[in-house]
Amino acid sequence: MLFETGFLGTGAPLYLDVITLYFGILPFILAGSILFAIRKQYALHYRSQIAIFIITVVMVLLFEIGMRIDGGFMTYMEEGVMSMALFSIFLAVHIAVAVISVILWTIVLYTSFREYKAGVDMVEFARTHKRKSRLLFGGLTFTSVTGVLIYLILFVW
Numbered sequence: 001m002l003f004e005t006g007f008l009g010t011g012a013p014l015y016l017d018v019i020t021l022y023f024g025i026l027p028f029i030l031a032g033s034i035l036f037a038i039r040k041q042y043a044l045h046y047r048s049q050i051a052i053f054i055i056t057v058v059m060v061l062l063f064e065i066g067m068r069i070d071g072g073f074m075t076y077m078e079e080g081v082m083s084m085a086l087f088s089i090f091l092a093v094h095i096a097v098a099v100i101s102v103i104l105w106t107i108v109l110y111t112s113f114r115e116y117k118a119g120v121d122m123v124e125f126a127r128t129h130k131r132k133s134r135l136l137f138g139g140l141t142f143t144s145v146t147g148v149l150i151y152l153i154l155f156v157w
C-alpha cells in the first residue's frame with residue numbers, strides 16, 4: 001500500500017508523497033507555533049512544539065524504513081535536470097543539515113522545557129532560547145525546502 005503510486009500524480013510511491021507534503025508545510029506549522037510564543041501563549045507554544053517534534057520523528061522513521069525497503073534514493077535517480085555528482089553533493093548537504101537540525105531540535109526542546117518548568121529567569125531564558133531557536137528554525141526550513149527540491153528533481157523535473 002505505502003509503496004503503491006501516490007496521489008500527487010508524479011509517479012512517486014505513496015509514502016514519499018505523504019512525507020514530501022508534510023515537509024512542504026512544516027515551516028508554516030513551525031511558524032504558527034512560534035506565533036503562539038510571540039503572542040505570549042507559552043503553553044500552546046511548547047505543547048505544539050512537542051507535538052510537531054513527535055509527528056516529524058514519525059515521518060522521518062517512515063521515510064527511513066521506506067527507503068531501506070525500497071532500495072534507496074538512487075533507485076529513482078536518472079541523469080536529467082542534474083548530474084549524478086551534483087545531486088550527490090546536494091543530497092549530502094541536505095542530510096548534514098537535517099541531522100544537525102534534528103539533534104539541535106532534541107536538545108533545544110528538552111532543555112527549554114526543563115528550564116521553563118523549573119522557573120528560571122525569563123529574561124535570560126528568552127535571550128538564549130530565541131537565539132538558538134531562530135537558528136533551529138532556519139535549519140529545519142532549509143531541510144524542508146531542500147527535501148521538497150529533491151522530490152521535484154527525482155519525480156517532476
Ligand code: HEM
Nearest residue numbers: 034037038042046049108109112113116126130133134136
Ligand atoms: C518545549 C520547549 C519550549 C518551551 C518551554 C519554549 C518556551 C518559549 C518561551 C517562554 C518563549 C518566549 C520568550 C520571551 O520572549 O519571553 C519562547 C519564544 C520562542 N520560541 Fe520557544 N519554547 C520551546 C521550544 C521551542 C522550539 C523547539 C523552537 C524552535 C523551533 C522554539 C522557537 C521559539 C522562538 C523562535 C521564539 C521567539 C519568538 C519571538 O520572536 O518572540 N521554541 N519559547
